[in-house]
Amino acid sequence: MSSIPFVRDFDFEYGRCDTLSPLIRRVIAPNPGPFTFTGTGVYIIGHGSVAVIDPGPVDPAHIEALDRALEGETVSHVFVTHHHLDHSPLAHPLAARHGAKVYGFGPQQAAPAGGEVRLEAGDDVGFQPDIEVGDEEIFRGKGWTIEALHTPGHTSNHVCYALHEENTLFSGDHVMGWSTSVISPPDGHMGDYLYQLERVRDRNFARLWPTHGPSIDDPRPFIQAYIDHRRAREDQILACLADGHDNIRDMVAIMYADVDKRLHPAAAHSVLAHVIHLVELGKVASDAVDQVDLSAAFRLAEPA
The missing domain is CATH 3.60.15.10 (Ribonuclease Z/Hydroxyacylglutathione hydrolase-like)
Structure with missing residues (x-):
């Protein structure tokens, strides 16, 4: 990071x-x-x-x-x-x-x-x-x-x-x-x-x-x-999705493995904000109707 x-x-x-x-x-x-x-x-x-x-x-x-x-x-x-x-x-x-x-x-x-x-x-x-x-x-x-x-x-x-x-x-x-x-x-x-x-x-x-x-x-x-810190977080999210980790909680467990688990719920909201941004950029996709949802499943978007 x-x-x-x-x-x-x-x-x-x-x-x-x-x-x-x-x-x-x-x-x-x-x-x-x-x-x-x-x-x-x-x-x-x-x-x-x-x-x-x-x-x-x-x-x-x-x-x-x-x-x-x-x-x-x-x-x-x-x-x-x-x-x-x-x-x-x-x-x-x-x-x-x-x-x-x-x-x-x-x-x-x-x-x-x-x-x-x-x-x-x-x-x-x-x-x-x-x-x-x-x-x-x-x-x-x-x-x-x-x-x-x-x-x-x-x-x-x-x-x-x-x-x-x-x-x-x-x-x-x-x-x-x-x-x-x-x-x-x-x-x-x-x-x-x-x-x-x-x-x-x-x-x-x-x-x-x-x-x-x-x-x-x-x-x-x-x-x-x-800014560099935020961009690095996005790279981590894309790597998690490439490895098949399709939900926010799994991503947090990997990305914040060295952080006190009591802080993981707060980290989840930050990761969610990044994922929503990546959806807007066309890099990530989801079938969830409400993407402002920690339980939604996400995936890498298909290349255009």
Whole structure:
């Protein structure tokens, strides 16, 4: 498998507001976990009249920490990358407190598949921004310019936000330094995800700030490693099918033989996303009516 140069070490304290650059500060929420790493990193952009990205969970200690960080300032924009419970629940309460609006892409296109395991911190059911952003739409505030980039894949409504003044990207869960991103059909889509990885790579940002974990300081080779890892997984799937392993669970048992079996149900959703993408490419076929199904049988497609 292709190796991703993960970065996991960084200095932080819960409740502390850290200055990361001339325009960026961060407060990390105390919600660590298997999908949030050390917790949700909430970014504050600018000074005086500021934007906030991914306010995070409704947690009393976290709310108090954000209030301290924002003392004497006004929030003009609240941006949300997507609708998961570790990102969006505090968006509307924070915006209401400051007389601001919540910006995001809109509701998800499809509910995530159920199955054996919950692959995320959970959905913020019914989340709806006040203002739906458009791809490449520009927003301006006091001393900052933010561009919304619709980056479906992790979720259908995922948005990254580029800060023009520093050529940096707030990448949400699209690209993370500490782990790969979960792609779970039907709302998650591997083809969209790979396309958007290439798009972000080719923007040549100087730095990425994911919502979880440390910054990615050399984004282009890191994102390429992300892409290479996904392509290698697809090669593994095609090899499994060539050997007669026609279902997701059998593929996972082979592809993840050295991984704790408790993690296999989560891996199955990622493999399913890859298989659906390979069906769309015409490399894999299935007779299943519903291919978003871990029990469906697949086979190599006949050559055209």
